[in-house]
Amino acid sequence: MTLPLYGTASQSAGFFSDKPRSVLRLRSVDSAAERLAADFAIVRTPDDIRRAIEADWPSVLVISDSSIDLPGTFNGRLAVVPPKYDYLADGDVIGFDHASRKFRTLFRRNSAHNSFLVTERCNNYCLMCSQPPKNVDDRWLLGEIKESLPLIDPAIRALTFTGGETLSDWEDFIAVLKECRDRLPATAVQVLTNGRAFADSRIVDAWKDIGHPNLMAGIPVYASIDYVHDHVVQARGAFDETILGILKLKDRGQRVEIRVVLHALTAPIIEDTGRWIARNLPFVDHVALMGLENTGFAIANDAMLWMDPVDYSSGLARAVDHLSAAGVNVSVYNLPRCILPKSVWPHALQSISDWKNGFVEECDRCDAKTSCSGFFTTGRPRFSRGIQAITAG
Amino acid sequence: MAKFLRPESFSAATEDLSLLPFNFERTGANQYLVANMVGDFVHLSEEELNRLVDLQVRPGDGLYEKAYAAHxxxxxxxxxxxxxxxxxxxxxxxFLQHTTPLHIFVVTLRCEHSCPYCQVSRQSTDRSRFDMSEQTAMRALDVAFGSPMARIKIEFQGGEPLLNFPLIKKIVAAAKQRPGKKLDFVIASNLALLDDAVLEFCKDNNVLLSTSLDGPSDLHNKNRPRPSANSHELAVAGIKRARETLGPDRVGALMTTTEASLERVDEIIGEYLRLGLDGIFLRPLSPFGFAVKTKQYAKYDAQKWLAFYERGLRRILEINRQGTPFREFYAALLLTRMLSDRPIGYVDLRSPAGAGLGALVYNYDGSVFASDEGRMLAETGDDTFRLGHVEHDSYSSLILSDKLIGAISSSLTQCAPECSTCVFESHCGADPVYHHATQGDALGIKPLSAFCARQKGIMGLLLDILERSPEDAAILRRWAAA
Structure with missing residues (x-):
């Protein structure tokens, strides 16, 4: 199933700010934690409403499809969202647009897969992009992130920043990462970037100066040959800048993950790419070889990109071998166990974000389901002909 | 949605291409082995090599992809x-950042063995003449502690160093008293004199033992005679005791190949396996000391030795295929260089050479040599690699001596004829002492050099196995990764 992370409130009141948007943090009605201006009590039932009024909550988020009767004395902020957002819980953070009443779930405290969209702008135009770039002024997103950071539970283990190209407004974004250093020093912070910005020494020096104890740049490399990579990302010169960026980051002791998305242009050469990374960049901190999420541009370019994973799984296994033999920490993402050779299993992770992760009927009979990545539920999922329950018999 | 561009739109024009440095060697009719600047290998046909040199390559033609990925x-x-x-x-x-990590103390030249292949020209008599004095030892420590390394290894050699065990104890105690360096200790001994006192000392001071084991009893005892003809028995007993007392990884053994070994490599390896050792270093004889005087060295050439080595290596791979992990250490060293960029400053296979920069040798009489082989030459009257004396010299005067700088700078493989264009250069090394000993010249004429023939032979063999035998290649890659 896919968790709805976007929606529109059926009703709202009390948002009289000069700002067009607010960031709200949700709290249990009975929460004893210190209340900030951004905090909203979550209420689901008339009894919850009564208790919220008793507890003097000035702001309330109602999850319900029935109409809500609040006492006339209540003159605080109110937003009502449909029951399909029932997953919202104490500590979660949402962004709310006053005029349109549209909201987006920005942070779920109980999820291991929290990510902030930093911008939709990008200087690559990848053939399989799951988040197709838009050339719009969306700098308000960074403002919203800045507003969210003080509301996030500092015990959260991991946080990802994604785009677009996250370093499009690099000075403002690096300021956000410095906030993370100060507010979330114990959190593993991952930034997805095409790495091209790091070819500029000013930017890589500024990155180094952030000094977050657990910051990783996740950078895609699609081939060992310049024009093959440049074609995939639809940007001439990208390979040179990306590799240079990786070298400059490692030269300054920064953590780097290489991410290879597997499709018909990259998967047939994955053994070569893996061997090349093992030989040339064995000092990167992690390599992720990733099954394709069939959404965004990947759907438009399906004829060019679709390759059944069973047809590249042996090359993938050899790539994993080359990388492991060179001492590189390598993982395989987004590919179910049944289509992977056994040698790859120890590297195969449950990588798909919880809100867009699902299984097919065949999986009900499978012994490996609990350790399997399953499938993306987003876009137009395509399934391998190799899917078959793994059973002891 | 903007239009997506086709792959051709991202190809460079031929005039925008540029060659990077590479070396190559013909390996067969129409076939070339090509190595880039850091020693990654690819095979090209003659036609491909010519097209590459002329930059007649285009994205999509297969050669561009091969050449680009290989830099x-x-x-x-x-x-x-x-x-x-x-x-x-x-x-x-x-590895060049680690200057002189190894310091060899020849605490005595006396030995109770009388090996005809002895490379150091051991002496059997006259304690006063051939033992290092305490005063000399302390001066040698001054020099060793003058090296810039935060961690140094002190290796005791001979002769048989246990014949001067009291001095070893004094040196270890004095070194540990001095501040400023982390220390490792090794005693290179035939173990014939190993007793409880020595073992206890090694245990207390974390001293490694390195010994000689040439193979089965008859071969070993023939190579390594001593009065009771029991060298093998004592070495084996010593290895077992040392493993028990100090731990299995605290004692290593080295073999030396004599003419009598050539047909018996399986038995030699079997002996190492039988003793529970985790690998073997198949070593040729070096042209020094008694090995030359007794004509041992001249008894087999590089080709015979290579045949011996290949039989040994293939036997070892077979043992691994059958499930017992066991290494050939020289192959492991070369493979690490061929398959990774880890810095390997192995004294006998690096350029700039390891002489002085990798190790200094303090002889029993206080003379300081650029290498173990350098002092071996001096015992037969050639002082070329004698850098100075502990009484008059410091670490820096020895390292900056004209002799050492001359030997190292005149032997660099990076600019030597034959070496600088050799396809194996990235993984090879300079051996000025060997070439001085065999050709009277630190650089040497490489086509006449058995050193060169052995290196090229082994590397060619390893490449061949890596490319043609997937199962064995997987074993070799594991050796390189460890």
Whole structure:
């Protein structure tokens, strides 16, 4: 199933700010934690409403499809969202647009897969992009992130920043990462970037100066040959800048993950790419070889990109071998166990974000389901002909 | 949605391409082995090599892809490949940051063995003449502690160093008293004199033992005679006791190949296996000391030795295939260089040479040599690699001596004829002492050099196995990774 992370409130009141948007943090009605201006009590039932009024909550988020009767004395902020957002819980953070009443779930405290969209702008135009770039002024997103950071539970283990190209407004974004250093020093912070910005020494020096104890740049490399990579990302010169960026980051002791998305242009050469990374960049901190999420541009370019994973799984296994033999920490993402050779299993992770992760009927009979990545539920999922329950018999 | 561009739109024009440095060697009719600047290998046909040199390559023609991924060709305006090569070369050569990590103390030249292949020309008599004095030892420590390394290894050699065990104890105690360095200790001994006192000392001071084991009893005892003809028995007993007392990884054994070994490599390896050792170093004889005087060295040539080595290596791979992990250590060293960029400053296979920069040798009489082989030469009257004396010299006067700088700078493989263009250069080394000993010249004429023939032979063999025998290649890759 896919968790709805976007929606529109059926009703709202009390948002009289000069700002067009607010960031709200949700709290249990009975929460004893210190209340900030951004905090909203979550209420689901008339009894919850009564208790919220008793507890003097000035702001309330109602999850319900029935109409809500609040006492006339209540003159605080109110937003009502449909029951399909029932997953919202104490500590979660949402962004709310006053005029349109549209909201987006920005942070779920109980999820291991929290990510902030930093911008939709990008200087690559990848053939399989799951988040197709838009050339719009969306700098308000960074403002919203800045507003969210003080509301996030500092015990959260991991946080990802994604785009677009996250370093499009690099000075403002690096300021956000410095906030993370100060507010979330114990959190593993991952930034997805095409790495091209790091070819500029000013930017890589500024990155180094952030000094977050657990910051990783996740950078895609699609081939060992310049024009093959440049074609995939639809940007001439990208390979040179990306590799240079990786070298400059490692030269300054920064953590780097290489991410290879597997499709018909990259998967047939994955053994070569893996061997090349093992030989040339064995000092990167992690390599992720990733099954394709069939959404965004990947759907438009399906004829060019679709390759059944069973047809590249042996090359993938050899790539994993080359990388492991060179001492590189390598993982395989987004590919179910049944289509992977056994040698790859120890590297195969449950990588798909919880809100867009699902299984097919065949999986009900499978012994490996609990350790399997399953499938993306987003876009137009395509399934391998190799899917078959793994059973002891 | 904007239009997506086709692959051709991202190809560089031929005039924008530029060659990167590479070496090559003909390996067969129409076939070339090509190595980039850091020693990654690819095979090209003669036609491909010619097209590459003329930059007649185009994205999509297969050769461009091969040459680009191997860093043989780059875009004239691109920087990443040059920076990658620079970073990798820097890593490979970073052993140079570790100056003189090894200090060899020849505490005595006396020995109770009388091996005809002895490379150090051991003496059997006259304690006063051939033992190192305490005063000399302390001066040698002054020199060793003058090296810039934070961690040094002190290795005791002979003769048989246990014949002067009291001095070893004094040196270890004095070294540990001095501040400023982390210390490792090794005693290179035939173990005939190993007793509880020595073992206890080794245990208390974390001293490693290194010994000689040439193979089965009859072969070993023939190679290594001593009065009771029991060298093998004592060595084996010593290895077992040392493993029990100090731990299995605290004692190592080395073999030396004599003419009598040539047909018996399986038995030699079997002996190492039988003793529970985790590998073997198949070593040729070196042209020094008694090995030359008794004509042992002249009894087999590089080709015979290579045949011996190949039989041994293939036997070892078979043992691994059957499930017992066991290494050939020289292959492991070469493979690490061929398959990774880890800095390997192995004293006998590096350029700039390891003489002095990798190790200094303090002889029993206080003379200081650039290498173990250098002092072996001096015992037969050739002082070429005698850098000075502990009484008059300091670490820096020895390292900056004209003799050492001359030997190292005149033997660099990076600019030597034959070496600088050799396809194996990245993984090889300079051996000025060997070439001085065999050809009277630190550089030497490489086509006449058995050293060169052995290196090329072994590396060619390893490449062949890596490319043609997947199962064995997987074993070899594991050796390189450890």
């Amino acid at each position: 043989l060709v780059t875009g004239a305006n691109q920087k990443a490949q040059r920076q990658l090569l620079a970073a990798r070369l820097r890593s490979r050569m970073s």
